[in-house]
Amino acid sequence: MPGSGTDRTRPPLQAAAPVIILVEPQMAENIGMCARAMANFGLSELRLVAPRDGWPTGGGLKKGATSAASGATHILDNARLYASAAEAIADLNHVLATTARERGQMKRVVTPAEAMPPLAARIGAGERVGILFGRERIGLTNEEISFSDAILTFPVNPAFASLNLAQAVLLAGYEWFKATGGDAPFREQTLSPPATRATILSMFDYVESELEHCGFFPPGKKPVMTANLRDILHRLSLTEQEARTLRGVFKSLAEGPRRRKPEQG
Known part of the structure; x- marks a missing residue:
């Protein structure tokens, strides 16, 4: 269900982007940092599957997430809660599941750079797309991964492949922003023409x-x-x-x- 925030000045949801789904996130700070990473790259719809400690009840939990969000509170205020991953993706047409290790499933495996242009095309055609992110310690279960159309993984050092939750969301968001025309907010302006x-x-x-x-x-x-x-x-x-x-x-x-x-x- 939607959050109960009452700030009417917060940015509206942007439907034309992937939905970010966090499955059983354990720490309020991680939820907040994920919201911040989303806001950095134009992602705004956040779904939370059975977060620990009953988000958003409990002042301490919400306070920790809000502080970590560093201003991206509109994403937290509009976050929706679901009891299971299956429920969280029920209205979506295409789903990617993130994992850092091989799971023995015969699924297509893509990096964020490979995945985002096709996702943009699907969204442009009217489809609803989501990306599943797993628990901080154990990631997604094999059953949850089986719900997806493809696996999204990150090209990292195989000797140390562990990413925290917000890092994974940020990497996916960065490639999404690039694929949809995002550019550096400023560049050097050359006022003089090239020398003759x-x-x-x-x-x-x-x-x-x-x-x-x-x-x-x-x-x-x-x-x-x-x-x-x-x-x-x-x-x-x-x-x-x-x-x-x-x-x-x-x-x-x-x-x-x-x-x-x-x-x-």
């Missing part, structure tokens, strides 16, 4: 002339050394402004000493 060849070649001519003037090139080595220098500068992929600034730096280094007056004895 004329600017770059002019800088080459100036630098090489000054290096020759100060005796930098050993006899017979100038062609090879100038080619290497040009390759170094090309790899910088300079903008027009950067190229002009760099030339100004070179000019200051070369001409600065010439402008200094000899120290008085």
